[in-house]
Amino acid sequence: MPGLPVVFFIMAAVAIGTAVGMLVSRNTIYSALFLVLNFATIAVLYLILGAPFIALTQITVYAGSIMVLFLFVIMLLGVERLPHSRSLPWQPIVAVPLVVILVAVLSVNFFGRAGALDNIAEVTPAFGTPALIGETLFSQYILPFETTALILLVAVIGSILLAKSEKPSPGQAVRRLNASVPSVAGAVSSSSKEVPAAEQEKAVGK
């Protein structure tokens, strides 16, 4: 029998509330924080469902590293200071019927087949522990596991290549270092001319 109903309903309410909060929030940082809370509640549900390893992976990988990456990028770009764009009038007109169709299809499938969900397997306490997951991962699923390693390697190389601005020669790197002293990202090249020579000397000294 998976789950205490009370805990489930509290967690479900929090999960849906934070998901809605993420969607309607105008500040991107608030959206990210709502999503972190959402991931945490889902992790509690994983614990109830007998998946402690997945629950802790959810906390460390999703709420930990992925959302921290999101917050880094939000703060790096300064998105919250951008002006809000005008809204597109036809966007909800197209989106809402599509979502209604999706909800209809989901409900038909859900309520049409809910009777097949009655048989819940009995599991041992060892179900979903890191030992069992690791054993299965390294025996039956070793090839997908190694493929994942390759995917992560490609992702690391790709993101470094993408985010690298340009190939700086050693001289350029020093000039960039000088120019970034005024620390206005957009006006780097133009502002470096306005800095007096004495100040530039100081910056090099530092």
Place this chain on the structure above:
Amino acid sequence: MTPVAYYLALSAVLFVLGILGVLLRRNALVIFMSLELMFNASNLAFVTFARMFGGVTGQIIVFFVMTVAAAEVAIGLALMVVIFRQRHSIDMDELNSMKG
């Protein structure tokens, strides 16, 4: 309704909310977060079915989904940084330079 049905219903609701976010918002970062929400909804369904059938394969799939999502986020956010550097906007409506 059985407890399994509750979990699947929650998964469906979260997935629909993610779809709404992708369709209605135009901030690329929020669209990305909605994608993560949809990943989570499907992961919840996988874990629910793993518990229902008593097999561990569903949890293994969730593990793979998480690692691929991490790779996808790294690439996607790098792309977003590059786009923002060039156009000073991450509004999806403004990224129309390939429009004929």
